[in-house]
Amino acid sequence: QVQLVESGGGLVQAGGSLRLSCAASGRTFSSYVMGWFRQAPGKEREFVAAVRWSSGTTYYADSVKGRFTISRDNAKNTVYLQMNSLKPEDTAVYYCAADNNIATIRIADAKKYDFWGQGTQVTVSS
Secondary structure (H helix, E strand, O other): OOEEEEEOOEEEEOOOOEEEEEEEEOOOOOOEEEEEEEEOOOOOOEEEEEEEOOOOOEEEOOOOOOOEEEEEEOOOOEEEEEEOOOOHHHOEEEEEEEEEOOOHHHOOOHHHOOEEOOOEEEEEEO
16 A cells, blocks of 8 residues: 655745655555645645656646756655745645656646645745
């Protein structure tokens, strides 16, 4: 059974940085896509970034390109989301997600991910 456990959220001022972690267990993830999504109050869950575990190919939402970096540590089975130059509009619950072999055209579709973490709150104050 796949388990995803996020950590690293918190309160930060605008312009600051945070690094989120997602520890994955229960499966061999070599063919998986690992994604980060976020959901703000009253809004739908939206794609943030994703990485293909095997190749390291990364994908980003336009709203975070140049500010956020997704990476993975094979030895630790952990995916990271480094968030720099944070803005108040980045405030949300951030979720880690995973699934096997998602087509690139569907990489931002939350419905394509079967496994989800519990979420971690990120609050950016102005």
